[in-house]
Amino acid sequence: MFKFLGYLSKSFLTTWLMTVFGFLVLIGLLDSLANGGDILSGDGGFSDTFRYMMLRAPVIFDRIFIFTIIVAILLTYVRLIRQHELVALLGFGISVPKQIMLLTPIVLSAGFTSITIIDFTIAPAVRSLQTWGIGEYKIKNITPEHPLWLEDNGRIIRAEKRVSYEELGNIEIYERSSTGQVQEIIWAQKAVYKNPNWELTDVQALPIKGEDGAARLSLRSGKPMMWETSQTPITIARLAAEPRDLSMSEMRQFKRRGNSGAKPRFAYSFWHAHRFTRPLAAWILLLCAVPLMQRTGRQDTGDKALITGISMGFIFLIVDGAMATFATSGGMGVTPAIAGPLIVFALIGSHLCLQAESL
Numbered sequence: 001m002f003k004f005l006g007y008l009s010k011s012f013l014t015t016w017l018m019t020v021f022g023f024l025v026l027i028g029l030l031d032s033l034a035n036g037g038d039i040l041s042g043d044g045g046f047s048d049t050f051r052y053m054m055l056r057a058p059v060i061f062d063r064i065f066i067f068t069i070i071v072a073i074l075l076t077y078v079r080l081i082r083q084h085e086l087v088a089l090l091g092f093g094i095s096v097p098k099q100i101m102l103l104t105p106i107v108l109s110a111g112f113t114s115i116t117i118i119d120f121t122i123a124p125a126v127r128s129l130q131t132w133g134i135g136e137y138k139i140k141n142i143t144p145e146h147p148l149w150l151e152d153n154g155r156i157i158r159a160e161k162r163v164s165y166e167e168l169g170n171i172e173i174y175e176r177s178s179t180g181q182v183q184e185i186i187w188a189q190k191a192v193y194k195n196p197n198w199e200l201t202d203v204q205a206l207p208i209k210g211e212d213g214a215a216r217l218s219l220r221s222g223k224p225m226m227w228e229t230s231q232t233p234i235t236i237a238r239l240a241a242e243p244r245d246l247s248m249s250e251m252r253q254f255k256r257r258g259n260s261g262a263k264p265r266f267a268y269s270f271w272h273a274h275r276f277t278r279p280l281a282a283w284i285l286l287l288c289a290v291p292l293m294q295r296t297g298r299q300d301t302g303d304k305a306l307i308t309g310i311s312m313g314f315i316f317l318i319v320d321g322a323m324a325t326f327a328t329s330g331g332m333g334v335t336p337a338i339a340g341p342l343i344v345f346a347l348i349g350s351h352l353c354l355q356a357e358s359l
Contacts, residue, residue, distance in 0.1 A: 001102075004089065004092075004094060004102055005102045005105075008076070008099075008102050008103055008106075009102075009103070009105065009106040011076045011079065011080075012072055012073065012076045012103060012106050012107070012110075013106060013110070015072045015075045015076050015079075016068060016069060016072035016110055019068045019071050019072045019075070020061070020065070020068045023060075023064050023067075023068055024057055024060060024061060024064075027060050027064070028053040028056060028057060028060060029053070031052075031053070031056055031060070031135075032049050032052050032053050032056075034135075035052065035134060035135040036049070038134045038135055039052050039134065052132075052134065052135075055125045055128050055129050055132075056125070056129070057121075057125070058117070058118060058121040058122040058125045058126075059122060059125065059126065059129075059245065061114070061117070061118060062118045062122055062244070062245075065114040065118070065278075066278060066281055066282060066285070066313075066316075066317070067313055067314075067317060069107065069110055069111065069114075069282045069285065069286075070282075070285045070289060070309065070310075070312075070313040070316075071310065071313070072110075073103070073107070073285070073286055073289045073290070073309075074289055074293065074305075074306050074309040074310065075306070077289070077290070077293035077302060077305075078293075078301070078302040078303075078305075078306055080293075081293065081295050081296075081300055081301065081302035081305075082301055082302065086293075086294070086295070086296060087296050090294075090296065095357065096290055096291050096294060096353050096356045096357055097353065097357070099290050100286060100287060100290050100353070103286055103290070104283060104286065107282050107283055107286050108279050108282070108283060110282065111278055111279030111280075111281075111282040111283070112279050114278070115248075115275055115276070115278055115279065118275070119247045119248050119249075119275070120247070122245055122246075122247065123238070123241070123245065123246055123247045123250060126237075126241050126242075126245040126246075127165075127234070127237040127241070130162070130165075130237055130240060130241065131164070131165040131237075133162075142159055142160065142161060142162040142168070142236075142240050143160070143161070144160045144161070144170070147159060147160045148162075148236070148239055148240055150231070150239055152229050152230070152231060153229065153230075154176050154178075155173055155174060155175055155176060156173075156174040156176065157171070157172070157173055157174075158171070158172040158174075159171050159172075159191070162236075162240065163190070165233050165237070166192060166193040166233045167190065167191065167192050167193070168190070168191040168198070168236070169189065169190055169191075170189065171186075171187070171188040171189075171190075171191045171200065171227075172185065172186070172187055173185070173186040173187075173188070173227065182208055183207070183208055184205060184206065184207050184208055185205070185206045185208065186200070186203060186204070186205045186206075186225075187203070187204045187205075187206075188200035188201065188202060188203045188204075188225070188227075189201060189202035190202060191227060193232065193233055194226075195232075196232075197226050197227055197228050197229060198226070198227040198229065198231070199224050199225075199226060199227075200224060200225040200226070200227050201224050203223075203224070203225045238250055238254075242263075243263050243267045243268045243270075243271045243328070244271040244274070244275075246268075246271075248272055248275060248276065251268045251269075251271055251272035251275075252268075252272055254268040255268040255269040255272055263328070264330065266327070266328070266330060266334060267327075267328040269334050270324065270327040270328055270334045270337060270338070271324075271328075273334055273335075273338050274324065274338060277338055277342065280342060281316075281320075281341075281342060284342055284345050284346045284349060285312075285313065285316065285345065285349075287345075287346065287349030287350065287352075287353065288309075288312055288345055288348055288349035288352060289309050289312070290353075291349070291352035291353050291355065291356035292305050292308055292309050292312070292352060293305050293306075293309065294356050316341060316345055319340075319341045319344070320341045323337040323338070323340055323341055324337065
């Protein structure tokens with residue numbers, strides 16, 4: 001049994017690593033070609049193409065690693081079928097449940113390894129892409145159409161631009177009382193990070209406290225003003241990033257009540273639970289794929305089963321993506337959005353296993 005475990009694990013691991021490499025190179029090349037104008041603009045050189053591909057690799061891997069696992073499982077079985085090794089496995093009494101049991105450790109290991117790599121690499125890579133301001137990160141950064149709102153020591157802050165990694169533009173600060181009433185509005189053309197605070201320039205202030213409806217003039221100050229805050233360029237980058245592009249510790253921080261980032265708290269809760277449950281999703285897809293690939297006919301090549309399995313993987317990704325859209329927009333709770341696709345495909349996999357055993 002241990003020899004079968006080692007052989008199947010080695011076959012899957014080799015196939016999975018080759019699949020991941022192929023997908024990353026292919027999608028990375030297409031992505032870099034799509035953004036070639038931005039990459040080579042200004043002082044950009046050919047080497048920046050490879051830099052862009054390296055920075056985008058963790059993001060791409062996060063989107064595709066579940067699909068690469070299902071493809072690797074299917075390709076492993078195509079090899080077993082074509083070399084007539086599946087017949088030998090069944091002849092030695094290695095039934096469908098035993099095959100699943102033998103592949104479970106390596107599939108779960110691949111899932112946990114993937115989310116660990118993503119957790120350590122995606123946030124720094126996205127911050128570098130934000131600083132670069134390239135491709136989709138021109139839109140997913142801080143813009144007038146998508147300003148950054150945050151609460152800081154009782155004040156409400158609004159920023160419309162991110163000029164550079166350590167510079168924000170068009171800042172509005174709403175000073176509030178302990179009861180939440182706005183006492184003063186401050187506008188600044190620019191905020192530059194001067195560790196540990198931010199220096200505001202071209203400042204204009206409008207005092208509101210005690211107005212009682214009377215008109216007041218805003219006061220322009222020619223001197224820089226310090227914005228004393230715990231926010232740093234790193235925390236601003238976290239706030240500006242999409243929830244799924246953060247590490248799990250950052251998601252966990254933002255999903256706490258009263259400590260949300262630029263998105264609603266439930267968006268961070270969903271992506272935190274989503275990433276945490278991906279190894280389980282990989283195992284459920286294993287449960288679906290193994291019975292599909294039980295082809296022992298003399299002329300069987302596994303091609304039809306491969307197409308069916310890949311289609312099943314696409315359907316899972318589509319359903320999972322739809323649930324993610326509903327959950328992050330507030331149209332569905334986090335628990336049903338996460339559990340729904342997993343339960344449905346677990347039931348499908350269980351049915352396929354029972355059907356394969358009854359043949």
